[in-house]
Amino acid sequence: MKTKQLTTCAILAALALALSYVEGMFPLPVPLPGFKLGLANIVTLFALYTLGAPPALAILLVRVLLGAMFAGNASALIYSLLGGFCAMLVMIGLSRIHKLSVYGVSVGGAAAHNAGQVAAAMLTLGSATPAVYLPVLLIVAVFSGALTGFVCSLLLGRRLFRLWAK
Amino acid sequence: MSGSPKLVPTKYDALVVLIVLALAVALGARYWFAPAREAAEIIVSIGGVEAERLTFDDSEYDYTNNGYTVHVTVRAGSVRVDHADCPTQDCVRTGAISRPGQSIVCLPARIILTIEGAAAPDYDAIAG
Numbered sequence A: 001m002k003t004k005q006l007t008t009c010a011i012l013a014a015l016a017l018a019l020s021y022v023e024g025m026f027p028l029p030v031p032l033p034g035f036k037l038g039l040a041n042i043v044t045l046f047a048l049y050t051l052g053a054p055p056a057l058a059i060l061l062v063r064v065l066l067g068a069m070f071a072g073n074a075s076a077l078i079y080s081l082l083g084g085f086c087a088m089l090v091m092i093g094l095s096r097i098h099k100l101s102v103y104g105v106s107v108g109g110a111a112a113h114n115a116g117q118v119a120a121a122m123l124t125l126g127s128a129t130p131a132v133y134l135p136v137l138l139i140v141a142v143f144s145g146a147l148t149g150f151v152c153s154l155l156l157g158r159r160l161f162r163l164w165a166k
Numbered sequence B: 001m002s003g004s005p006k007l008v009p010t011k012y013d014a015l016v017v018l019i020v021l022a023l024a025v026a027l028g029a030r031y032w033f034a035p036a037r038e039a040a041e042i043i044v045s046i047g048g049v050e051a052e053r054l055t056f057d058d059s060e061y062d063y064t065n066n067g068y069t070v071h072v073t074v075r076a077g078s079v080r081v082d083h084a085d086c087p088t089q090d091c092v093r094t095g096a097i098s099r100p101g102q103s104i105v106c107l108p109a110r111i112i113l114t115i116e117g118a119a120a121p122d123y124d125a126i127a128g
């Protein structure tokens, strides 16, 4: 890995960490703790397009582990881990469909992110009850996905994209 | 990874949005369009196992699991967690619930209170 790429990864991981801290202040409309809006997916999507899948995965791991350490909350780890991985898998798949823009990829990723969080809650609780919140969370994902898609389209805008992708 | 990505929404993006919304409606239909039922019982699930069924009479209960205790107050037609010593306090903030299908979750204690309606559909069916 080149130094420039390593630096980029570190900056992006720090940015993702900051985003997941910020979104902790906006709880989702479900009575389950630790659920995140998925703003850190901006970084995952940006990293996917500019650096490729392996660095994006590394950034995700660093963000999830450091985030759990700072929050001092091990139970939140499984949410961000499952949510983040589901989002990344779906976005890797969707980004290969060239008819989709960053918006479509981002909305799909947000939906997967929330489904992953619900799955994590079901696993932690050993109960199907959290599935009740999935429909609402999918609707939320359309809006949060559009937002992250918009931010990503700005970041990937020509000048920036050339600067980072070199 | 794939060269310069499209930055302006396409009609195929709308398709992704439609699929997500269709999924939400398909999954939510059973809750949103279910006929109104009368609240009949409160199911107390501890650690993923149904532990007790409560009826709606004025009474209070303490449940302890995972090192945390939640204090449950039942009134005619509603149930709430008054106080708990869990760190997140989401169970307390949920407030009182009264409709079938509603639930209060305490994640740290792994305790769930769910209101079941008269002749309620089984909620396990959704998870397969």
Ligand SMILES: [Zn+2]
Residues within 6 Å of the ligand: B070, B084, B086, B088, B089, B090, B091, B092, B105, B106, B107, B108, B109
């Ligand atoms: Zn609690």
